[in-house]
Amino acid sequence: xxxxxxxxxxxxxxxxxxxxxxxxxxxxxxxxxxxxxxxxxxxxxxxxxxxxxxxxxxxxxxxxxxxxxxxxxxxxxxxxxxxxxxxxxxxxxxxxxxxxxxxxxxxxxxxxxxxxxxxxxxxxxxxxxxxxxxxxxxxxxxxxxxxxxxxxxxxxxxxxxxxxxxxxxxxxxxxxxxxxxxxxxxxxxxxxxxxxxxxxxxxxx
Ligand SMILES: C[C@@]1(CC(=O)O)c2cc3[nH]c(cc4nc(cc5[nH]c(cc(n2)[C@H]1CCC(=O)O)[C@@](C)(CC(=O)O)[C@@H]5CCC(=O)O)C(CC(=O)O)=C4CCC(=O)O)c(CCC(=O)O)c3CC(=O)O
Ligand SMILES: NC(=O)C1=CN([C@@H]2O[C@H](COP(=O)(O)OP(=O)(O)OC[C@H]3O[C@@H](n4cnc5c(N)ncnc54)[C@H](O)[C@@H]3O)[C@@H](O)[C@H]2O)C=CC1
Numbered sequence: 433x434x435x436x437x438x439x440x441x442x443x444x445x446x447x448x449x450x451x452x453x454x455x456x457x458x459x460x461x462x463x464x465x466x467x468x469x470x471x472x473x474x475x476x477x478x479x480x481x482x483x484x485x486x487x488x489x490x491x492x493x494x495x496x497x498x499x500x501x502x503x504x505x506x507x508x509x510x511x512x513x514x515x516x517x518x519x520x521x522x523x524x525x526x527x528x529x530x531x532x533x534x535x536x537x538x539x540x541x542x543x544x545x546x547x548x549x550x551x552x553x554x555x556x557x558x559x560x561x562x563x564x565x566x567x568x569x570x571x572x573x574x575x576x577x578x579x580x581x582x583x584x585x586x587x588x589x590x591x592x593x594x595x596x597x598x599x600x601x602x603x604x605x606x607x608x609x610x611x612x613x614x615x616x617x618x619x620x621x622x623x624x625x626x627x628x629x630x631x632x633x634x635x636x637x
Contacts, residue, residue, distance in 0.1 A: 447471070448505040451534075507530040557570045
């Protein structure tokens with residue numbers, strides 16, 4: 433199945449997860465990290481999800497799914513262990529709703545890749561459902577190459593890019609500078625980063 437990768441902004445958006453087991457747990461935590469407003473519909477709730485409910489981070493509807501649960505949902509995840517229930521969820525969504533079905537990819541219109549976050553650097557891996565485990569393995573391998581130190585470097589890049597865009601009007605020069613700061617010697621030297629920021633803040637090219 434051909435897919436189109438995008439980065440979705442979910443802040444404040446209404447997300448409904450059907451099912452409250454271990455797969456739902458993983459999906460809910462990711463949704464909360466994206467600041468979505470999360471509702472879980474399930475007769476049972478994973479013990480690790482319970483504190484989120486108690487702390488009012490998620491809403492929990494303690495019963496089996498009914499179609500009106502997803503009225504007004506921006507994004508829906510069918511994550512029960514019952515094929516027929518997940519199928520019922522997929523038959524209840526309207527055209528504009530985003531739907532992920534955890535046991536039958538083709539019933540939904542998106543799937544979730546393995547993810548690695550290092551501040552503003554987000555690396556995602558998908559196998560289009562061929563092997564979620566391979567996605568996870570590759571993500572872990574990449575994580576060793578791009579470790580926690582990337583977070584500070586990304587802050588520098590973001591700041592530098594803002595300054596370069598403001599001070600350098602010539603597009604070719606701008607592009608060359610933005611390329612230069614992605615070289616490894618910048619990644620490994622906060623001194624070099626500092627000098628670059630100072631040089632740019634003073635320049636008008
Ligand atoms: C299609 C997709 C739909 C979706 O969920 O969006 C899907 C579907 C299914 N997964 C299954 C199994 C497993 N899934 C994982 C793990 C992850 N699964 C994730 C995504 C996806 N899984 C989407 C495709 C993404 C892609 O291709 O890359 C990850 C990457 C992201 C996430 O879920 O957050 C997350 C990594 C978590 C992390 O970041 O660590 C593991 C490994 C483990 O648990 O350790 C196993 C067991 C090993 C194995 O089966 O490979 C089964 C069979 C269930 C059964 O046997 O009954 C189905 C259903 C089917 O195959 O039809
Ligand atoms: N996409 C993925 O990443 C993965 C998908 N899976 C698939 O996901 C499914 C769920 O796996 P787990 O979370 O481990 O199962 P689980 O048994 O931990 O949780 C299932 C949840 O569904 C709820 N549920 C059952 N009937 C319901 C209904 N009518 N309405 C609302 N909720 C209902 C249960 O109360 C329970 O909370 C499995 O069937 C498996 O095929 C499994 C591993 C990974």
